[in-house]
């Protein structure tokens with residue numbers, strides 16, 4: 001390692017260690033919220049030290065938006081500007097849902113490196129080790145959402161729902177992303193390598209996002225595919241976000257999206273925690 | 280924490296199976312509170328598995344274990360509030376700095392506000408890591424990593440600290456520092472359970488030692504008892520005048536009072552002996568007779584020798600150049616006697 005620290009000259013100081021041991025009384029155990037926030041802080045510190053992580057939430061969404069708008073815009077809707085009104089909420093969902101996959105990868109690395117062993121041996125609310133990073137991810141998703149919406153506005157996206165509608169759409173998306181992430185946390189803990197976590201996540205994400213109403217309206221699809229698209233929660237989410245942003249939201253879709261989110265957490269959070277505890 | 284009759288740790292018929300491997304296999308152990316208890320065993324003996332069970336990280340498949348009277352399965356959170364673990368492999372976040380790691384743990388343990396940074400800074404300075412406080416741990420040297428790992432384990436002073444092979448891979452200087460830290464911990468009343476592959480380390484630090492092999496305790500006692508059960512230390516001598524080796528053999532025989540063996544090296548002799556005074560006298564006599572001592576080594580039996588004595592077979596660990604006769608105070612250099 002070229003930048004290993006210079007000579008390790010300062011010895012440990014026994015008297016100071018004794019003093020430190022004497023003053024090491026156990027404070028009151030932190031609440032589950034503050035434990036989670038502390039773990040989220042750790043996730044954000046990682047961004048500070050490994051800023052390359054931000055590529056996933058800046059360059060990647062910009063590329064996706066530009067590419068799909070100009071590739072499909074003309075062909076699918078006659079003009080890119082017209083397509084953008086339909087497509088921007090969709091590409092927003094697509095980008096964020098794809099980025100959730102990195103949650104599992106990051107968790108897998110922590111798990112393999114033994115950082116979790118340290119947390120598991122502490123008397124804390126254990127789900128905080130998972131919930132915290134998910135909160136940190138919410139920050140990343142917010143950055144990505146802002147990037148995409150601003151780019152959209154520059155390209156000619158004009159949401160009728162105004163600021164409230166756009167923010168509402170993003171919040172719903174964040175809720176869904178948080179819930180979906182519990183699938184990846186489970187894989188992050190039970191699979192052995194980051195590569196396999198990545199592979200499995202891709203395998204699920206491609207059909208889920210492409211067999212949805214993100215790119216085109218399902219009425220143009222063959223019957224069997226249309227049937228799948230209609231029960232795909234990603235479609236409910238996209239419809240809701242579109243509705244919120246354009247000011248014509250259908251409550252039923254939002255409710256369905258929230259129920260899907262709750263079901264995801266109800267199934268995968270306990271499984272994740274079981275995998276976390278077991279070893 | 281001090282002198283209570285309650286043992287720090289009690290394990291009964293403990294079992295942990297990984298597929299075909301019985302990593303811990305009906306292990307019984309009682310560890311008194313206070314002082315250092317050494318767990319000695321070769322690679323794969325089950326040391327780490329045992330420690331992980333006691334620290335509530337691994338669920339045993341059979342038997343029971345208590346820490347300060349609390350069952351690891353029934354009251355895991357109570358156990359976690361009494362113990363701390365410094366694992367065999369680094370368990371701090373390498374991407375974060377030393378300071379950030381300690382602040383993270385201080386916060387997770389309930390420190391608030393200014394106390395968080397104050398506690399982190401206090402520990403960094405005590406462990407001689409102030410200069411490296413704002414460097415990512417991945418850039419630390421081996422010795423510094425061990426220290427930040429131990430510091431991370433005592434953010435709140437534990438009643439029982441598990442140290443899993445704390446000095447494996449460290450240079451002698453760093454190893455001595457870790458030993459000093461362990462002594463400070465004990466002085467402050469923490470019970471330290473330390474695993475090691477080096478008899479000498481257990482001997483230096485531990486009041487009692489358990490030797491484990493294939494997940495079972497095969498010997499237990501004070502270092503003195505253990506060494507006595509193994510027999511003596513070993514003396515190896517190379518004489519300056521190999522042609523007078525037989526003469527040297529009888530001189531040493533007289534002074535050591537034990538059988539002296541001729542080695543395959545035509546200048547070398549060896550004996551199983553642990554009385555340092557007799558060894559010194561024997562060596563002086565060799566010099567006096569003009570046969571001369573070229574080199575010699577006098578040290579404790581190696582872990583391998585302990586194993587050989589206890590099990591009748593060699594330990595299956597990789598050869599460790601650090602262990603055994605190459606010990607810090609077990610080896611007297613020739614110059615020392617002159």
Ligand SMILES: Nc1ncnc2c1ncn2[C@@H]1O[C@H](COP(=O)(O)OP(=O)(O)OP(=O)(O)O)[C@@H](O)[C@H]1O
Nearest residue numbers: 297300302320321322323324325326327328329367
């Ligand atoms: N998670 C695991 N899955 C499968 N086998 C395991 C696992 N952990 C340990 N083992 C096996 O259990 C046995 C005991 O391992 P353990 O790590 O406890 O030994 P150890 O005494 O700590 O060895 P070392 O000195 O190499 O650290 C070994 O044979 C090891 O391969």
Ligand SMILES: [Mg+2]
Nearest residue numbers: 326327328367
């Ligand atoms: Mg081990």
